[in-house]
Amino acid sequence: MSGTTLNTITLKNSTGLDTSKYTVWVAGFIQQPGKYLYLDTNGGFTATAGNYVNINDGLTVSVPNVTNLGNNRLVFLVTENTTTPPALSSTVGYTAYPFNAAPGVCPPGPYDIFEFGPNAQYDVSAVDSFGLNLSFTVTNDSLVYGAVTANSRLEIGEAFNTFTASDPLGSSFTQLLYTSPTGAGYPDSITGQFSAIVSPKDWLAINPTATGLNGYWTETVNDFFTSGNQLSLYLNAATVGTYSGTSDGTQFTLTGPGALKVTIPATDFAGNQGFMQAVRGMKTGESQAEYDAFNQIEAAIFQAISRGVLLDGVVAKSGTITDNYTSDAWTNIQNWYTDHANAYNQKSSLYDAYAKFFHCAQNNSTTIMGPNSAQTLGMAYGFSLDENPNVGSWPAGDNVPSKTNYSVGSGQNVTLTVGPWAPAS
Known part of the structure; x- marks a missing residue:
C-alpha cells in the first residue's frame, strides 16, 4: 500500500439483495501529480490499475496519507452476478445517468459516486442524479450524510x-424517475x-425538448435581466465584499x-441552461480575481434560480436598493422551494422540484436525506446548483450538500453504507 494510513472507510453492504443473484461492487482511485493510485482487493491503494472489488461482505478502505490533486473517488455499482464490470477508468467516467452517450461509458448497472481524499471533505454529492442510496458517518460527528438508511431505495x-403528484410544480419533474425497460446501451434494472x-x-442533455422542463426558466431569466434592474450582493468567497x-x-x-468589474451575460442562463450550470473558462487578459468573482457570482445566480429566490433579490429601475439586499434575499431559507410571490414583480416563484425533493421531502415522516445540524434542510445529494451559498452570511449548521463542512483527517474514521434495496421486512 502507498503511504501510511490516515483514516479508514468501512464499507457496509446493507442492500439486502440476494448475494446468490446480485453483487455490490466498488472501485476507486486517488489522483496524484502525474499518476493515479487504485483501490485493491485488500482496501489499500497501489499503482496497479485494478478492477471492481466485490463488497457483498463489506470492505475496509485504508486512506493513505499521500499528496493528491483532489480527484479521488469510490464508485459503487450493483449488477446481476452474470455481469462482471470492466475496470473503472480514471479519465473517462460513466455517462450522464442513465444514458449511453459518447464519450462516456455506460455503466452495467445502477451506480453512485463518493468523493473522499486525504485531509479532504467527504462527499456523496459527486453526481447530479440519484443512483444508489449512499450514506456515511464520521467519528465524533453525530450527523448522517446522504440518504437516511431507514429508507430503502424502493x-x-x-x-x-x-x-411530484402533490407538489405545486411537481408535474414537470415526474418523468425523472427513470423506470423504462433497459436495453442495449442502458444499465440493467436490478x-x-x-x-x-x-x-x-442529465434528462435535458438527452431530451432537450422534454415537456415541462424545456424553457422552464425562460420567463424568470427574462425578468431577471430586464433593463434597469439592480443587484447588490455580498460575496463570501473569491474576492470577498459587496458587488x-x-x-x-x-x-x-x-x-x-x-473597483473590480464583473459582467454577467443573460446568454449564460438562456434556454435550458438554468438547469445546467457551466461557467466559462478564463478569458484572455482577465485577472484571476476577476475570473474568480465571476465564477462565484454566476454560481450564486444558478443556486438562486434553483431555489426559487432569484427575483427576490432584484430591485427594479425605479426603486432604491440597499447594500447586500440581493444576498440577504437569496439566503432566506424561509423562501427556498416555495411558490411564494417574489419580491420583484409578485409573480409566483419557480423552483427546481428535483432539488426540493432531496432537501425537503419525507417518507412516512422520515426525511429522505440526513438533516443538517440546524434541522432546517435535508443535506441533499449535490449537483452543480446545490452548494452552500457563497453570498451573504451562512451558518455552518445550515449545511446543504451531503458533505462535511470540514476536512476528514487523521483518526477520523468513516462508515459508508450502501442502503437497503427493498423495504425492511
Missing part, C-alpha cells in the same frame, strides 16, 4: 412519485427498480471591492 422512488432519479440537467450594479437588458455589470 421507498425513496415511491416517495418521489408521491411528492429487481425491476428504477435505474436512477435523473437530474433535470452592486445594473442590467442593460443583456447583461449585469457589477462593481466590487477595489
